[in-house]
Amino acid sequence: MSVVAAGSVRTGMGDNLLMRYSPLAPWMNEQATRWLATSEQWLRLLSMVKRTLENDAQRFPHQIRAASAVVIMLCREGYWPARFHQRERDEIVALAKRQLTVVRQAYAFEARSRPELLANPDYKAILQGLDDELRLLDARMADEPANLPDRPPNCWGKFLRDNAR
Amino acid sequence: MTDELTISPWSHPKAQEWFETIFERSGALLSLSDEVFRHGQEFDVPQIRMFASLLLILGREGVWPVAHRGDLTILVDRLSELLKQKQKGPQQPMTVEAHRLNGQQLAEAEQELELLRRSVGLSRRINKLESPASWRGFWNA
Numbered sequence: 001m002s003v004v005a006a007g008s009v010r011t012g013m014g015d016n017l018l019m020r021y022s023p024l025a026p027w028m029n030e031q032a033t034r035w036l037a038t039s040e041q042w043l044r045l046l047s048m049v050k051r052t053l054e055n056d057a058q059r060f061p062h063q064i065r066a067a068s069a070v071v072i073m074l075c076r077e078g079y080w081p082a083r084f085h086q087r088e089r090d091e092i093v094a095l096a097k098r099q100l101t102v103v104r105q106a107y108a109f110e111a112r113s114r115p116e117l118l119a120n121p122d123y124k125a126i127l128q129g130l131d132d133e134l135r136l137l138d139a140r141m142a143d144e145p146a147n148l149p150d151r152p153p154n155c156w157g158k159f160l161r162d163n164a165r
Numbered sequence: 166m167t168d169e170l171t172i173s174p175w176s177h178p179k180a181q182e183w184f185e186t187i188f189e190r191s192g193a194l195l196s197l198s199d200e201v202f203r204h205g206q207e208f209d210v211p212q213i214r215m216f217a218s219l220l221l222i223l224g225r226e227g228v229w230p231v232a233h234r235g236d237l238t239i240l241v242d243r244l245s246e247l248l249k250q251k252q253k254g255p256q257q258p259m260t261v262e263a264h265r266l267n268g269q270q271l272a273e274a275e276q277e278l279e280l281l282r283r284s285v286g287l288s289r290r291i292n293k294l295e296s297p298a299s300w301r302g303f304w305n306a
Binding site: 021022024025026027029031032033035036039040041042044045048049052060062063065066067068069073074078079122125126129133136139146147148149150151152155156157160161162163164 | 171172173174175177179180183184187188190191192193195196197200209211212214215217218219221222266269270273277280283284290291292293294295296297298299300301302303304305
């Protein structure tokens with residue numbers, strides 16, 4: 001397989017596949033990510049993320065949302081070692097999506113029983129943030145790159161901070 | 166407190182406690198530091214960038230454990246130093262294509278490290294800095 005241009009890869013079959021990231025992306029270098037694939041501690045951390053997602057989302061909404069954020073950021077080729085195949089990564093993303101949906105429903109239910117909550121801008125922003133996070137998880141499972149803005153949910157703030165005024 | 170810290174997934178104390186627990190119990194932060202300090206001299210530019218990218222993602226208030234905030238600064242400093250050595254150091258003879266790729270890697274690394282230095286207060290620059298081009302697609306891919 002040889003890289004023919006940023007954004008596409010030529011396979012041995014002579015066809016071009018759409019690449020999701022630039023080949024220069026820091027998580028796309030196989031040699032560079034070798035530590036992640038071999039570090040027991042890193043694998044332990046990832047398995048703790050997965051185990052957290054298997055908990056009761058009604059009882060642990062904050063932990064589930066935090067674990068889902070890790071999935072959004074790191075459950076991709078490179079950061080999530082290659083021994084987890086695409087299918088397994090998809091399963092983890094699907095699990096995060098299911099559990100985060102439960103969290104979203106709990107927030108919405110709470111707002112229905114206490115309508116004053118919707119007057120709180122933070123509460124509305126969290127609901128919006130959960131929707132954005134769910135959309136990103138959905139996009140991760142699609143075969144084609146999603147037609148979404150290439151930025152984190154608004155409530156995540158400026159992700160790569162340049163401190164510019 | 167910024168908006169990010171009030172409503173982000175890492176804003177709630179229970180979420181912060183969870184991050185602290187998984188980092189402590191997994192030993193991942195210690196292992197990462199150990200790798201950078203013990204084997205950093207052998208890193209090539211893509212390896213420096215990979216570790217820098219992990220710090221860009223995880224090295225944020227609410228995610229990175231408060232007790233290890235100092236380690237984050239030391240790690241950023243160390244990676245910056247390693248990059249500086251790569252920029253100055255003697256280079257192997259390269260093909261034109263390899264030279265071009267190396268230049269791109271160095272430029273991306275410099276941008277990533279500058280973002281990191283700003284995030285931990287090692288750089289006080291405030292001019293606008295775009296996200297590195299190679300991160301395009303990070304969110305919607």
